[in-house]
Amino acid sequence: MGADAAPATPVLEVENLSLSFGGIRALNGVSFAVQPGSITSVIGPNGAGKTSLFNSISGFYKSTGTVRVDGKPIDHLHPPERAKLGLARSFQNIALFRGMTVLDNIKLGRHAHMKTGLLDALFYFGRARREEVELRREVEERIIDFLEIDHIRKAPVASLPYGLQKRVELARALAMRPRLLMLDEPVAGMNREETEDMARFILDVREEWGVPVLMVEHDMGMVMDISDHVVVLNFGQMIAQGTPREVQANPEVAAAYLGTGDVADLRRRVAAETRLPETREVA
Amino acid sequence: MEMDWLLLAEVSLAGLGTGGLYALTALAFVIIYKATRVVNLAIGEILMLGAYAFFGLAAGWALPWWVAALGALAVAGVFGAVVERTIIRPMLGESPISVFMVTVGLGSMLVGVVELIWTADPHRLPEFMPNTPILIGDAFLAPKIGYGFMVAAAVIAVFVLLFRFWRGGVALRATASDQAAAYSVGINVPGVFSLAWIVACMVAAGAGILVGSIGGISSTMGVFGLSVLVVVIVGGLDSVPGALVAGLLVGLVEALAGAYLGGEFKLLATFSLLVAVLMVHPYGLFGTREIERL
Structure with missing residues (x-):
């Protein structure tokens, strides 16, 4: 499913989104779109601004720029109203109501x-x-x-x-009848079997519910396997976007990851990815 | 010494009656703590505010008692809304100690306002409860304590149902459990904060009317909040069942200590209970583990 193929209104459009904490620019002019029925992944080294991006889209952080859902700007809406519009999300450090069933x-x-x-x-x-x-x-x-x-x-x-x-x-996110499912590191800390289960669920959500997915994920194997569109952030800026293949081939993306210092691991992952897509390393 | 079972029964009944009022006030405390994680030390003074508002409307303006009671609840509700919006919410994210100190200051200010308007002299509230004695078996129970307990029990029962079944109650429990998650499923978290303060202040004011009609009102009646603080620490700051059980327990222990050891032992017994419970259960009898250290 080509993400940029159809001229249909994107489910989510992020335009020129910027966010600062004091002097630190967490996000700097980020723009991308999530097409109907697509799985879009946001990747980038730690601290690249991925979760800040999610929190800006959900309205937890006040950012500048424009976020549109189904073509309508939602910048004036508070988080609960954005949730009602169908922006359903999960959190990196699981946010469940403990003490309830x-x-x-x-x-x-x-x-x-x-x-x-x-x-x-x-x-x-x-x-x-x-x-x-x-x-x-x-x-x-x-x-x-x-x-x-x-x-x-x-x-x-x-x-x-x-x-x-x-x-x-x-x-819980599905119970919200989501217009867009936002998953923040859905497989972080999972073993391979759990990761594969989750990947299958995400694909099934798209197939059965027709709900597009926007996810932040570190597991390159899964990102490259199931995404239609990949957005790469580094130091709050978008340095690349495109199909998994395009992003993988992008030298800037490789540099961003190499810059994080874990060269051997990345090489191993990239190598495993290009040779045998189904046997992936677990982050 | 021969045991006087009738006396024991009467003392226990009176203790449980007072305990019901402790439980009701503790409920007000717990509602605020659950929703906003604010340790509200002004709860005793808010209770006093309710009692004085009732006194002002019923005695000062000579309104029928039930109109005055509704009016006092409304005053407390507005007070809660204003305090939450203008004082507590701007302090979101500050250290819990700072917020806690703010509530201490708020309590002092309320005492000052009450003394300015009504002076520091004690007053009696207009009589509005039936004064036929209540007999349970052979044991006699002062009618005001008995009816006060019944009202408290009814209000608590309604709240327990609301917590379970009303959307607002569910939203409050969800907010108490995880704010980010509550936001993400579309719960209006600031709205829950406001609601919690409004409702809790109304509950405390209701308790104040009952307490004041039993023992009269004065600008020092906020010390009732001290025993309530023991109740919520014993029960667990965020536990509704804890507030109920500990309220009755503290009421009973105080009454027994007062009757058998002498009035000066009341507070000693209460705080000994506090120490004993905290040694065994540092989070209170029913509390959850993530609790502020003060």
Whole structure:
């Protein structure tokens, strides 16, 4: 699926986005777009501004420049309103509601869309019951089944292993009926099997839900395998973007990574990647 | 010495009755702590504000007691909204100690305002509760304490239901658990902060009306908040069930110490309980582990 092929309105457009913390420019004039139905990855060395970019798009940081969803600027919107528009995200350091069960966590994804008022809820009449039944059906039949977490639905999230917590976060994002799924390092710290599961889920989300994905990820193997479009950041600036193949061939990108000091590791990863795409090193 | 079971029963009942008011005020404290992680030491003075607002409306303006009670709750709610928006929210991200000190100052200011308007002399609230004695078996319970306890229990029950089933309650629990996650699912986190302060101040004011109608009001009645502080530390700063259990426990221990050892032992018993619980459970009986060190 060629990311730049169609002239359709991009789901997300980021234009000339800049962000400073005091004297430090975390982002400097970043522009790119996420096309409908595509998987777009943002890569770059540590500290390149990837998570800052995510936080700017979600509205956690006040940045300059323009962010558009389906062609409409959202710069004036606060984070909860952006979430209601369908910008659903996960976090690098898992942000789940600890102390609640898996099911409650996922159902909270729908919170913003529920209309139940105080009295409805107190007496559990009419709308409250209807909404609850509808929500349960969607969550249980579609999301929980799809992500294969049926066996842990009643478990408190804090008791789950890391890989499953990441999956619950994805489930909660799906419950938001996302227009765009933003995943911040969805496979960080996972072993190969978990990584492959997650990659499969991300591809399936795109196929079954038709939801485009924007992700930040360090696992080059996965990024190159499943992305349609790759955006490369370094020191807050976009130094390249294009298809995985184009980005891999870009000498500036190699230099940015070599500059981080871990030369041997990168060489090994690039070599493994070009020879055998399915046996990748796990970061 | 022969054991007087009837006396023990009466003392215990009175203790549990007071404990219900502790629990109610502790609930106000916990709501604010859960949502905003602010240790609000002004809770006793907010309780006093509620009692004085009721006194002003019921005695000063001679309004019917229920209108005055609603008015006092409204005053407290507005107070909570203004304090949260103008004092607490700008301090977001400051050290917890700074915010905690701000609430100490807020408490002193409230005492000053009350003394300016109503002087430091104690007053009695207009009578509005039935005064037929309550008999449980053979044990006699002062009607005001009994009805105060019932009101407190009813309000607490409503809140427990709201926490579980109302969207706002769920939003509060979610915000308490993880702010970033709450934001990301579309919960209006600043709105939750406001709501928590408004509701908590109204709860504290309601407790103030009950406490004031039992023992009268004065500008020092904020010390009630001291026992409430013990209650929330014993129960766990962020635990609603903890506030309830510890409220009753502290009320009972204080009453028993007061009756059998003498009034001067009340606070000693309360704080001994605090030390004992913290030695076994440093996070309180029901608290979670991430708690401020003060």
